[in-house]
Amino acid sequence: MKLATWNVNSLNVRLPHVMKWLEENPTDVLCIQETKLTDDKFPLAAIEAAGYHVAYTGQKTYNGVAIVSRLPIADVVKNNPKYEDPQQRILAATIGGVRIVCAYVPNGQSIDSDKYEYKLGWLAAFHDWIKEEAALHPQLAVLGDYNIAPEDRDVHDPAEWIGCTHVSPQERAALGTLHALGLQDAYRLFEQPEKSFSWWDYRMMGFRRNRGLRIDLILLSPVLAAACSACVIDREPRKWEQPSDHTPVVATLGPLPA
């Protein structure tokens, strides 16, 4: 079973990229963030015509998440039941016996902004809900754009990012509370190249100079981590015309317990 996450930065612009990537990279479950589409504008027909099931929840201009799947999608939950939030950032579903959570964690903008307070509060409520999901579903995968670089090695130039969001001790501590639930960063289960990132700024030739962050993560419960045989960042779509600033991250799971 292949699980992937990709912040597409507007599905309206990136639908051709998504379809091309799925054609070239057979994937069982793709979690998408930043669709930026209200549900009435979601490209349901195009995705279904390509042979996929899909669940989605969106809003105008900002946020919006979707789960694209080869297998039927069951028990869909939109948003965190423990946290009132008009922003559409969370979608959960059960697929092939695996509980999938697709999350678009708030950006935070800057440490002194109210958006940063929102990010920390959102993450605290996210933890409380994921704790329950983990208890209910031994096979749990939480995929998404976390907008947190877990460690300094996930940052192109850690000195440059001191005092910024995405790397603050509070954000990393919030990620740590998810690890404390037993959820493991699939990418770090394996040897990986240095300077591996999943996002690069559009500005200043960020991708060509590999000035990036690794902020798109796949967290796996112990049962799934034990079954995980690979996790890679696919940089190819970042080289295509009119790319998203993020690129897909893919985890491969071997046979799962019944």
Next chain:
DNA sequence: ATGGCCGGGAACCCCGGA
């Protein structure tokens, strides 16, 4: 060459992203 962004929505600039 160390800097040259992108998408959406409402206008022809501003906001948000990271």
